[in-house]
Amino acid sequence: MPGTQAASTRKERIATRTRNPKWQNPPLRIEMSECINCDTCIRHCPPQFGAIFNHGIDVIILPELCSGCNKCIEPCPVDCIYPDPDWSPSPEDWWQEPLGPDDRYVAATARD
Numbered sequence: 001m002p003g004t005q006a007a008s009t010r011k012e013r014i015a016t017r018t019r020n021p022k023w024q025n026p027p028l029r030i031e032m033s034e035c036i037n038c039d040t041c042i043r044h045c046p047p048q049f050g051a052i053f054n055h056g057i058d059v060i061i062l063p064e065l066c067s068g069c070n071k072c073i074e075p076c077p078v079d080c081i082y083p084d085p086d087w088s089p090s091p092e093d094w095w096q097e098p099l100g101p102d103d104r105y106v107a108a109t110a111r112d
């Protein structure tokens with residue numbers, strides 16, 4: 001049935017800018033005023049989610065791609081990653097990062 005599989009893969013989530021409705025946990029957000037831009041969290045986000053990016057001088061989590069698996073929380077040296085149950089959609093300019101030239105998660109996953 002068309003639509004029932006939407007957002008079940010990362011590629012589909014990027015195309016539709018939609019979170020997987022099956023995800024129970026809220027997405028996380030990075031408090032930019034506390035983040036020291038060490039990039040550690042980027043390496044700990046599982047490639048099938050691939051939600052964390054460098055964006056200019058900031059490190060960002062796209063909530064539509066974040067499953068709330070919490071694997072990025074413990075490695076953060078300054079504890080500046082927080083649950084964001086009242087999350088807002090990613091700003092338009094954030095979407096240039098997934099599948100862009102610096103999308104390091106693509107190489108780590110199989111097709112789709």
Ligand code: SF4
Nearest residue numbers: 045066067069070072
């Ligand atoms: S909670 Fe999981 S999916 Fe979300 S940004 Fe952290 S590691 Fe990635």
Ligand code: SF4
Nearest residue numbers: 035036038039041076
């Ligand atoms: S691990 Fe923490 S301090 Fe480092 S880039 Fe990620 S959010 Fe910022």
